Amino acid sequence: MGLFSGLSEKLNHIFSKLTARGKLTELEIKQAMREIRIALLEADVNLSVVKDFISRVSQQAVGEKIMNSLTPGQQVIKIVNEEMIALMGSTNSALEVAPKPPTVIMMCGLQGAGKTTMCGKLAAMLKKQGKKPLLVAGDIYRPAAINQLQVVGKSVGVEVYEHGVQKPYKTALEALKVAEKKGLDTVIIDTAGRLHINDELMKELEDVKREIKPTEILLTVDAMTGQDAVTVATTFNDRLDISGVILTKLDGDTRGGAALSIKAVTGKPIKFCGTGEKMGDIEAFHPERMASRILGMGDVLTLIEKAQNAVTEEEMQKLEKKFKESNFTLDDFLTQFDNISKMGDLSQLISMMPGLGRNIKISEKDIDEKRIARFKAIIQSMTMYEREHPEIIKSSRRKRIAAGSGTTIQDVNQLLKQFEQSKDMMRAMKGGKRMPFRR
Amino acid sequence: MGFFSKLKESLKKTKEAISYKLNKLFTGGVLNDEFYDELEMIMLTADIGASATETILEQLREVVDEKHIRKAEDVRTELRRIMVEILEENPCPEYEYPLIIVVAGVNGVGKTTAIGKLAKRFKQQKKSVTIVAGDTFRAAASDQLTVWAERAGVRIVKHTEGADPGAVVYDAVMSAKSKKTDVLLVDTAGRLHNKKNLMKELEKISGIIGREMPEAMHLNYIVLDATTGQNALSQVDIFNEAIDIDGIILTKLDGTAKGGVVLAIASQLQIPVVYVGVGEGIDDLEEFEAENFIDAIVS
Ligand SMILES: Nc1nc2c(ncn2[C@@H]2O[C@H](COP(=O)(O)OP(=O)(O)O)[C@@H](O)[C@H]2O)c(=O)[nH]1
Numbered sequence A: 001m002g003l004f005s006g007l008s009e010k011l012n013h014i015f016s017k018l019t020a021r022g023k024l025t026e027l028e029i030k031q032a033m034r035e036i037r038i039a040l041l042e043a044d045v046n047l048s049v050v051k052d053f054i055s056r057v058s059q060q061a062v063g064e065k066i067m068n069s070l071t072p073g074q075q076v077i078k079i080v081n082e083e084m085i086a087l088m089g090s091t092n093s094a095l096e097v098a099p100k101p102p103t104v105i106m107m108c109g110l111q112g113a114g115k116t117t118m119c120g121k122l123a124a125m126l127k128k129q130g131k132k133p134l135l136v137a138g139d140i141y142r143p144a145a146i147n148q149l150q151v152v153g154k155s156v157g158v159e160v161y162e163h164g165v166q167k168p169y170k171t172a173l174e175a176l177k178v179a180e181k182k183g184l185d186t187v188i189i190d191t192a193g194r195l196h197i198n199d200e201l202m203k204e205l206e207d208v209k210r211e212i213k214p215t216e217i218l219l220t221v222d223a224m225t226g227q228d229a230v231t232v233a234t235t236f237n238d239r240l241d242i243s244g245v246i247l248t249k250l251d252g253d254t255r256g257g258a259a260l261s262i263k264a265v266t267g268k269p270i271k272f273c274g275t276g277e278k279m280g281d282i283e284a285f286h287p288e289r290m291a292s293r294i295l296g297m298g299d300v301l302t303l304i305e306k307a308q309n310a311v312t313e314e315e316m317q318k319l320e321k322k323f324k325e326s327n328f329t330l331d332d333f334l335t336q337f338d339n340i341s342k343m344g345d346l347s348q349l350i351s352m353m354p355g356l357g358r359n360i361k362i363s364e365k366d367i368d369e370k371r372i373a374r375f376k377a378i379i380q381s382m383t384m385y386e387r388e389h390p391e392i393i394k395s396s397r398r399k400r401i402a403a404g405s406g407t408t409i410q411d412v413n414q415l416l417k418q419f420e421q422s423k424d425m426m427r428a429m430k431g432g433k434r435m436p437f438r439r
Numbered sequence B: 001m002g003f004f005s006k007l008k009e010s011l012k013k014t015k016e017a018i019s020y021k022l023n024k025l026f027t028g029g030v031l032n033d034e035f036y037d038e039l040e041m042i043m044l045t046a047d048i049g050a051s052a053t054e055t056i057l058e059q060l061r062e063v064v065d066e067k068h069i070r071k072a073e074d075v076r077t078e079l080r081r082i083m084v085e086i087l088e089e090n091p092c093p094e095y096e097y098p099l100i101i102v103v104a105g106v107n108g109v110g111k112t113t114a115i116g117k118l119a120k121r122f123k124q125q126k127k128s129v130t131i132v133a134g135d136t137f138r139a140a141a142s143d144q145l146t147v148w149a150e151r152a153g154v155r156i157v158k159h160t161e162g163a164d165p166g167a168v169v170y171d172a173v174m175s176a177k178s179k180k181t182d183v184l185l186v187d188t189a190g191r192l193h194n195k196k197n198l199m200k201e202l203e204k205i206s207g208i209i210g211r212e213m214p215e216a217m218h219l220n221y222i223v224l225d226a227t228t229g230q231n232a233l234s235q236v237d238i239f240n241e242a243i244d245i246d247g248i249i250l251t252k253l254d255g256t257a258k259g260g261v262v263l264a265i266a267s268q269l270q271i272p273v274v275y276v277g278v279g280e281g282i283d284d285l286e287e288f289e290a291e292n293f294i295d296a297i298v299s
């Protein structure tokens, strides 16, 4: 019926080969894992992380009984999803607080990762929580980096300490004294972006760490990072023993596989995400959201759940049988519309699929709930006989039905046409494929 | 020594080791799956992406079959040829003056830095250059660009923060016309590609240039960070919808990322890589060399 076609296409593509019920076989899993491997690679999860992950999931999936409520495809997605969430860790993103103030947060990362902006966001967030932050300008290399931090600090109403171009650890030490004197309880140190292979600059960070002993060392990583995320994160972690990770630019359309890679190789928690240009655009990290995003499915799982609750197993079996016997009637069509309505606000469901906005092939008319309501009214205005023998609905009956349902003849024509199309589609499927909302 | 020549030097040293490694993967003179797996791994790790990698390897298998290739080193040569061809298929633009280059891209990829480096480059070729501070969005963006203008020794046209970038560009174009400036380099706000406003802003800038200075050669370059993975495809795709992208500047190649995604971009979107950024210094910009770039990947 075109509904959710973009999404189901993707699912079908991955799982059309998996039809058997009962237990998942090794061959089926192998086929599915190949597709999942590609999906993860296209999402920029690091190759070796993908390999590890796939072998873990396969082991778990072999012999797993398919739950009554799920298709094999959904079952595999469920396992993959759960494993991914487990790997990415908890939502616990609380910042450590130093036993004796000030708490010191040191930022680090590659050039252009978004450290300075993130400093501002953290300051704004902490301020809102009643803390008294101080920003410290430690990027002495990039032109106007200090000005940038000052502008950012001003916009969130947080003081900025800077001391021009001198060794960053010196500026940081001075800042600690300033914080103490002014009773500021959290010091956030911005640092210059640097390549992990630049030994001299990595030493500079080690110096800051040794002198300041920060409470938190947060590695800021661009969510769009590719395979190299692993090398970068490993090196920073090896040299600085970071305490956590921040992912930036998640408001883009990236699938963000770097999140999985980084967590896998460092074991350090991902604490926050940057989700926009404004200083308030910072969120705690949610492994579930990240997992469905990496899988490129938005909240498919929520969707599957909703579909399950809306349609009972018997209803589904009855419909499927009718599909196969190809005596699917307008009355059954009505049941289907009912099921769709039960699933709730469709446009909201669609919007739960982040990143799909551009790719999804759902046209406006597919999600037009008014249209579905109209179709329901039309079928309800038909006699039982008409519903079972739509071929007899000629012009006078159409007129009557339109009048009875408060619609137009065009609407009635449209419904009948769509019904015929659906039947054609079913015939084409030769009873092999499952219905869209198969439990 | 330049980046690519340094690269060539260091590659010479590793070359033998590689051939040995690949040759070991031959069993009885037949290329086994393990051999292709190894190649696949090399390519995927370079961010070429699953689908482009598959296409390239398919092509490679065909050629290897056809030509009855039996030596690992020969396979590598073929693979290298296929990839170089993909990159060289789309020629870089030949500059004519007056020239206006609009530099676009997402946040933090290195647009402003690239403009500074380009300015120096054109200046060295005895062109008169003006930098245009079209990023009126990011905090202290025009301060940063001003430093680069000073370093390169070129003029800069800027307004205050939050000003309309269209107005800055208009002013710059007007003064370029009266001063007979050879090259205008337009910096733009780095914002994520899925933001409608930015795309409108770029369309507007492009429109102003086309209308006010139709006689100038107008090019749009997108800056991509070599560290970026498959999302780079989407970046180019969407920017390309707003303004026709004529070329890519691939930055941060001095790190450990290989930037292989440009292969996928070149084959899918027919856009050439024009320059590479290889550091934060003003001279760290080089013309793209497909052969050396590929050598750095298949090594
Ligand atoms: N290592 C390295 N860093 C670069 C390169 N190009 C730019 N950068 C750095 O990347 C950061 C962001 O650059 P910037 O020009 O401000 O990016 P924009 O936001 O796109 O204008 C700065 O710290 C630059 O110094 C490059 O080729 N190599």
Ligand SMILES: [Mg+2]
Binding pocket: B111, B112, B113, B135, B141, B187, B188, B190
């Ligand atoms: Mg900039």
